[in-house]
Amino acid sequence: MNATNTFFEELENENISGVAYKNLDLKKKTIGHFANIGNATIADLCKELNASAPKVTTLINDLIKEGLVKDYGKIDSTGGRRPNLYGLASESGFFLGVEVRKYHVSIGLLDFKKNLVKVTEKIPYRLFNTMDSLDELCSIIQKFINEQPISKDKILGMGINLSGRVNFATGYNYNSFYFSNDEPLSKIMESKVGIKTLIENDSRAMAYGEYCSGSVGEEKNVLFVNLDYGIGMGILINGQLYYGKSGYSGEFGHIPFFNNEILCHCGKKGCLETEASGDALLKLFIKKIEEGSSSIAMRNKKLEEIRLDDILQAAINDDVLAIELLEQIGEKIGRGVALLINLFNPEMVVLGGMIASTGNYIQLPIKSALNKYSLSLVNNDTQLTISTLGAKAGIVGASLLARNMTLSIG
Template sequence: MDIPSVVQSVSDFWFETSSAGVALKNKARKRNIINYLDAHEETTIPDLALALNLSVPKATSLVGELIATGLIKDYGKVESTGGRPASVYGLVADSCFFLGIDVKEYAVNIGLLDFRKNLVQVDMNVPYQLQNTKESLDGLMLIIQHFIDQAPVRSESILSACINLGGRINTRTGYSFSFFHFTEEPLTDYAERKLGIRVFLENDTRAMSYGEFSKGIVKNEKNVLFVNIDYGIGLGILIDGKAYYGKSGFSGEFGHIPIFDNEILCHCGKKGCFETEASGRALLRLFKERAEQGSTSSVISNLDELPRLRLTDIIEGAQNEDMLCIELLAEIGSKVGKGIALLINIFNPELVVLGGPLIQTGDYLFLPVKGAVNKYSLSLVNNDTQLCLSQLGEKAGLIGGCLIARDYLLAGR
């Protein structure tokens, strides 16, 4: 079978919807086979038949049909304790691909994942400014399309994509209520028309946590919190090994808990939100206030540069041992730690993972966070919780997005 035929067969398998009766049942069985191989990497037909409660002839027939589509293949013989060596089957890495698009305030990170969860290509920090305008949305579509056009694979073999955005996201309906909610049309439908592939939508913090839970520092832990410290502050929640979304998909709005008694207006429109004093935006505001009061810093040469100041400037300043940046990170970190202590007292998690751009400052942020966690959380609860930094770092979001695009397709969503 030539490459275009394989691509068409793969596409037909995922998106053909006219099956009925036995054909529909066999398609469900084939998805089960793929999901089994996804979890176990490789298997023999007898083991597959036993695991999925199929007869060996039926399993053989379905595997043969999947081989014809190009989704799985025979990886050779495995030694057997009795009888003839059995063939081992597994997924074909380059049969199809998936995109993860992690949208930040001033940049976009994009990754391409193959069918066996290997990152094929990554573009980090593509210049972009996130604004709630049609022009910003169209600019994002152009960035994604350019990545697809330049990818080292056939565009037809890219089956789905996941776009990560901040704020309120309903993953099931495809609506974003914080960005690009201009019409009644779901954002996913608009993106699908523009890009010509299946598109899913996810909250940026949840996508980061999904990546970390799946491919990062989380191993056997089943109850984990992921705290994303960016311009805002978000929360990803894993309970009993499953990502927790809440009824409408809006769980994890950690930054908008009204913890502080202040008159600072949050970008959500309310006052006293946690992220008004414990986030990247709060860090920038404090830096500007101190600079205007006369504090010096290597980050700026004069006050005229303050309107153009970004979080990356503060991070770079701390890495270069700028004392003002370090002092402010300690203030922010202590407040973040107090909020995390609240979460630990509520959830009693096994692990709390800190992620997002600010963790690039290392101990300048981590130690104040840890100190406040120890100070404010209950000792009996705290003793069962490990606090650590993200293993995936800035790639957590794009890896999570790629995996969501892949896993949702495998689940038939």
């Protein structure tokens, strides 16, 4: 193989073998160590890679020449010559995270060292399962890219979050932009935007973002419950996202929880989502207003203009109706989370998504239901917390997953 091939060219070469393959593997492990653990000395890397100092030094020098790794100078030593500290060069590459919602899109740009350098939230957009809607999404992404002070070729990968049944391995989303069996959405987006693309379920991406850069500390077994218009879940077992056999794990909102005749958008009746989701909250709110209740969410708005955001903001501003309705759905969500705790016995349950932005207004009724319905011996070992990344969780998660895909690290 030509010695001038870059790390990324080597990654794309399916025919690489022998010594070149071993060198590439060591480079991937080196970059993976920097990405997941942090800066390190040559001695640290020798232990991690089980390789000699001359070999590691050569690999580091190659990566420095490519601009992927940086020498951060000497560190203090207890004796002898002070070693140099090496790590990723933050400006050498960037990754896009795109969060696609029902009524808006949020986009973030992450650098090589996991710093979120630019975020634009809640760009107006309406998600429909049409080619026109997909073209509009691509235009929004392209506009964001064009506004950045870096060249497009420095954006090495893009992660896009969508709700529903998403298979990241195949690149298909069977709920949105599923036009044919011929070409996966990831490839369609890649050809339209011109950046290597990963498609992921929004709840799993949010879970990964929170795990890597949010409220999760040393915990390895974590459930992330995404409370939005629907209810989703991301599962982390031993620090790894759990996908299930077909890649569709986490359909928490579609547990047949209630004995009702309410038809869920999935086509079934009695799903948890039918009475304990953002959609359910919105329907309850409209019903109460029609019956004569009042709310500050209705200021300068017609009933048909009300969105979930309006109700949540009203609750944050101490609106009695919004708070009472949150308490109602919170108790039902809590019963569902109690079931999860009894099944998984996780170290932590993180509440995220739009509804979690109300903080104690949703957390307290959920906590009360957990105390009532989950086994105390199991519940006592589980922390219940609110996402610290909030609306940025999915952006960060998608960017990191795109980074892992591009660098072939995990």
